[in-house]
Amino acid sequence: MKPKDITQSHYQLIVIGSGAAGMMSAIRASREGRSVLLLEKLSKIGAKLKATGGGRCNLTNTLGNEDFMARFGRDGRFMSPALEALDYKALMAFFTALGVESHAPDGYRVFPITHSSSTIINAMQQEMQNLGIHVLCSQKVDTLVHDEGKVKGVQTQSDTFYADAVIIATGGMGYPMLGAEGDGYPMATSVGHTVTDLFPAMMPLKVKERWVADCRADTLPKVSMYVNLKKYKKRSAKGDLIFTKGGIRGPVVLDFSREITPLLSKFDEVPILANFTKGMNQEQLRTHFKDALAKDPHRNTLALIQTLLPSSVAIALCDIAQIDHSIGFTKLSGKNRDHLIELLAWTPLTINGHDGFKMAMITRGGISLKEIDPYTMQSKKLKGLYFCGEVMNIDGPCGGYNLQWSFASGYLAGNLG
Numbered sequence: 001m002k003p004k005d006i007t008q009s010h011y012q013l014i015v016i017g018s019g020a021a022g023m024m025s026a027i028r029a030s031r032e033g034r035s036v037l038l039l040e041k042l043s044k045i046g047a048k049l050k051a052t053g054g055g056r057c058n059l060t061n062t063l064g065n066e067d068f069m070a071r072f073g074r075d076g077r078f079m080s081p082a083l084e085a086l087d088y089k090a091l092m093a094f095f096t097a098l099g100v101e102s103h104a105p106d107g108y109r110v111f112p113i114t115h116s117s118s119t120i121i122n123a124m125q126q127e128m129q130n131l132g133i134h135v136l137c138s139q140k141v142d143t144l145v146h147d148e149g150k151v152k153g154v155q156t157q158s159d160t161f162y163a164d165a166v167i168i169a170t171g172g173m174g175y176p177m178l179g180a181e182g183d184g185y186p187m188a189t190s191v192g193h194t195v196t197d198l199f200p201a202m203m204p205l206k207v208k209e210r211w212v213a214d215c216r217a218d219t220l221p222k223v224s225m226y227v228n229l230k231k232y233k234k235r236s237a238k239g240d241l242i243f244t245k246g247g248i249r250g251p252v253v254l255d256f257s258r259e260i261t262p263l264l265s266k267f268d269e270v271p272i273l274a275n276f277t278k279g280m281n282q283e284q285l286r287t288h289f290k291d292a293l294a295k296d297p298h299r300n301t302l303a304l305i306q307t308l309l310p311s312s313v314a315i316a317l318c319d320i321a322q323i324d325h326s327i328g329f330t331k332l333s334g335k336n337r338d339h340l341i342e343l344l345a346w347t348p349l350t351i352n353g354h355d356g357f358k359m360a361m362i363t364r365g366g367i368s369l370k371e372i373d374p375y376t377m378q379s380k381k382l383k384g385l386y387f388c389g390e391v392m393n394i395d396g397p398c399g400g401y402n403l404q405w406s407f408a409s410g411y412l413a414g415n416l417g
Contacts, residue, residue, distance in 0.1 A: 021389025021410035022169030028414025057117035172363025200360030
């Protein structure tokens with residue numbers, strides 16, 4: 001759909017990008033009575049949103065705003081005005097009004113009851129149609145049109161569109177096959193904005209240790225891990241872990257990768273320590289083994305460790321400790337028992353790589369928050385230019401954080417305050 005008159009029209013708002021943030025900003029602006037054009041470079045809208053949460057679309061979570069912002073670290077308070085405008089309850093109500101009910105099966109993560117991202121995309125697409133928002137696909141924006149300190153519109157590869165305001169909602173660089181190629185960054189820098197260093201995040205990681213390949217069948221719950229480097233020991237994460245042929249993945253790794261990928265740009269390898277025993281320390285492990293042996297003193301070392309870990313992991317850790325797991329735990333030397341318990345409390349791993357942005361769900365880094373008004377999402381460099389979503393330098397852990405931020409920032413930006 002691209003009639004000639006549309007390319008020559010003047011809009012009150014142009015939105016670049018049809019992800020969660022872009023569609024939400026377009027809907028908000030249109031509801032406020034503004035004429036809106038949404039431009040998407042792919043042939044369909046919402047490509048990355050469709051893949052969110054493995055297609056289940058973890059919309060948000062039930063944390064209060066203060067706790068929610070705390071999970072984003074020191075920049076979290078930047079989100080306060082956006083969350084006040086659209087917190088998780090308001091977001092759920094927004095979709096209920098569009099005919100999409102949502103729920104939190106675990107009391108924490110919120111999904112549409114269909115557990116399908118297509119439900120969300122279809123509802124927002126229908127609302128945009130109802131509001132008369134012009135949506136043009138296969139339109140890649142190349143440059144911003146601006147004059148005398150104010151945005152005037154955009155140029156695509158084939159047309160020029162004019163508007164009083166422009167919202168950049170182009171996302172980051174994760175999953176480039178879904179259209180995320182960092183298009184918004186050069187647009188922002190062209191008008192004087194600063195873009196921080198960019199790193200792939202929320203992704204699997206590679207490790208040097210080969211034994212992990214033998215443990216692929218097992219998922220370990222409630223794993224804790226932290227960076228074992230003097231200046232970075234506070235960088236940590238908790239969650240379920242899955243071993244792969246050459247590395248680790250799972251929720252804990254998705255969160256941890258946000259801390260690791262910037263370090264891998266400084267160091268060839270990043271040593272970490274992981275607790276696979278649900279947080280049990282050495283003293284708790286000793287007590288656990290003592291109680292288990294009291295019930296069955298004939299258990300060998302492997303059977304004893306299997307009360308805590310799957311067989312594959314138990315065998316691997318015994319091999320690392322150079323212990324014969326077929327003999328009884330009490331028959332091990334005191335030195336060997338201490339070594340094994342120390343290894344069970346904190347298992348060393350060495351992260352030595354990742355697959356780059358092609359496997360990254362989000363981008364760490366982006367347009368400097370210092371150059372954006374948190375109360376409006378408007379640029380401090382160019383009047384009438386706004387930002388929302390992942391294109392900015394703020395990212396959170398998995399669990400609905402980043403999608404909630406996209407919706408909330410899009411809602412605030414769409415007000416064109």
